[in-house]
Amino acid sequence: MSLNKQLGGWRVVLCLMACLWVVPALASELTLSEGTESRTLSLDEIESSPLIHAELRHPEGPAGRFSGVDLDTLLAEHGxxxxxxxxxxxxxxxxxxLTxxxxxxxQYLFVTRLNGEPIALDDLGPFMLIVPDDVEAVREGTEPMTRWIWAIREVSVR
Incomplete structure (x- = not known):
């Protein structure tokens, strides 16, 4: 086998390894945008204020300890x-x-973790917006779930 073919195989392996490392990192980033300006927040930046915890079963499936930051606090910290x-x-x-x-x-909870771990994409991650006090009413159908959102990639304001 030629050296070129051997190196080509390694390039593919290295590329796949890099993709496996980069994709989860990108998944735990949030874009904040205001008008034409935008910036990216890491999980650590989002979680810079105290975490709030709520034990519940999400109406769409995942259950356990949902942890995150108060939405208004997150917005205030970023102006x-x-x-x-x-x-x-x-x-x-x-x-x-939301107005x-x-x-x-x-109180809206911007969820960053499920059972202490960053939220997997399979569990509706990387970020969610929930109203812990409304979970039973949403399940019963007396409160709409239209403002609950999961798999959040961007928060935009105007």
Whole structure:
């Protein structure tokens, strides 16, 4: 076998190893955008404020200890607390919005971990927005789940 073919095989292996290392890292990043400006937050940056925990079964399946930060705290830490509208965009394109009034009515938890670990993509990760106090009402159908969103990739404000 020629040296070129041997090296070519190793290049493929190295490329696959790099992809396996990079994809999970990218999955745990969040884009924050305001108008034409955007920045990326790492999991550590998101979790810079105290974590809040809630034991529950998500209406879409995952159960356990959901941990994350208060949404209003996260927005305030990044200068976005006064936004007239906050838009959450999932990896699949699903979008939901929150107004300041809606944020005042309930505590929204920006979830970063499930059972102490970053949320796997298979468990609706990497980030979720939930209302822990509404979980039973959502299950019963007396409260809509339209503002619960998972697989969040971006938070956009205006």
């Amino acid at each position: 976005l607390a006064e936004a007239d509208r906050v838009r959450f965009i999932a990896h699949d394109g699903y979008t939901t919005f 300041p009034q809606q944020r005042r009515e309930k």
